[in-house]
Amino acid sequence: MRTTKLSFDRRALATEAMQAATATRARAKLDQTGPICIYGLCETLGVVVRFNNINMEGMYQRGVPARIHLSARRPLPRRAYNCAHELGHHVFGHGSSIDELREDAKARPWENPKEFLADTFAGFALMPIIGLRRAFAVRRWTPETATPWQIFTIACEFGVGYGTLLTHLSAGLNMLSHRRAEALQRVTPKALRADILGKTTSDPLIVADCHRTAPTLDAEVNTLLLLPPGAEIAGDGLVFERDLAVGRLFRAAKAGIFQVRAGDWAVFVRIAPVQKDEPWYGYIGLAQYRHLEEDLDE
Template sequence: MKALARTMMHNRRALADKAMKAAITARLKAGKDLVSPVCIYSIAEAHGVRVTFNDINMEGMYQRGSPPRIHLSSRRPLPRRAYNCAHELGHHLLGHGSSIDELRENQLVRPWDVPEEYSADTFAAYALVPTLGLRNAFATRGLKPETATPIEIYRIACQFGIGYSTLITHLLWGEGMISRARADALRKFTPRTLRAHILGSLTPNPLIVADEAWGGHAIDAEVGHLLLLPSGTVAHGDAIASIADLEGGRLFEAKRPGLVRIDRPGTEWAAFGRIARTAYVGRAEFRHLEDDADD
């Protein structure tokens, strides 16, 4: 049994190493560095993979063909969709066959026990959150993974466009930056309770926090999402609207699809917001197109 366990661990390490290298190569071939957060949909398109959001009750699907396609559920939360896209892109770039990934909560087999699923998950984690980028995210905020608060972890998850629990899993198993006890302590907090702590009240609306260390990359959101931006931030456009000034920053709500320039007068802090329709269905690259005036 011990020999079998050692063999399985060795195999997993080999799979993880291959998937991590594939993720690095995928970013570089798409013209991306190994530090900054990325739009995974643009990386997929750069590799010739067409990404579409569909009204389907599953995580996603990879379809080999000409062109290869990734189908994602528009019903899933925005961070989950990005992760699912990276997962399906992993199937493509690692040479796997077509696959259908059902809802995680409905899976009878643990995905990490299936080599191709484990590889695709590992690829997704490193494609979205490269090691150098993760270390930089903590360093620029003066934080350490073992002592950062749950809210600080939440902010870094927002920066990379992934879920809070996904980041905890990657810190534990992918990077070995936190202990299992630390991961268990962080998981006692949910995104819902963290939103309540940050905003001072409960809300069902998803919240994206872009702090001073955000780094200038685009903020992806959907209509109805809340955005907590640095105090004094101004939006140049009506896709988002300021609704409150809080102790932690200026709170905005995404009002309609479109692009919006965001900056903080008197400072170098600036970003673009890309707002999509709620539960948008269609090609990923068109998700933030503005509504027609005649609609």
């Protein structure tokens, strides 16, 4: 028996998702340009978020309160995107759902309109078009001519993955040609880190420059952070590694919240712990407690 693929108006649903993302930011009294903490947004909306040792992208559990369960096994940027996706299910009043593992956020078009709606909502909620335009303009970059490390820098500012930003710029916003997006997608994370740092490493990397506007930066223990030249740390949460031509490299050493300053620029780095078991995975527990040195739970 042949199965029939679901057909739906993707453009109409994308417009609906963009409007819902804008309204959700406004409801939480967030601006329509800057990066957001998706976990803080969920808390404001009364949605409980928890990280679990589960082999899936995430799960939305409808109820009072509504709950989002995220896999602690996924990379930090993917967890944030998955959280925004599950929040989309909540905003649109969908029932409980489980999202299985995927190669990359939005890499394959959804055949289910609810999943497409939630995924597109996540893109617009985390990466609003006005904010992305500002991020490129203030650095005097353009999406079409940006280098891989420039794209990666902006992805880090909005807390998403390199590939996720490329897909959103190309398929979601038409700010980047499909041909250029495909070329940039061929750059592997390993090669990208090697190009930025001048050496190969398997450790996660976050880049933050003085144009970054968000007051906070989320990281995990053992994450490498490339911060602006002259960056100084208050506390012992970040350990200096070396100076590079483009900034100072640090390693996140312990859980907690630590301030970084570089001239007039400042940010609070919020570091979450990681599990030491094999295979390695991140913090397990309620999202609101992820930066505390001692875990608190329900």
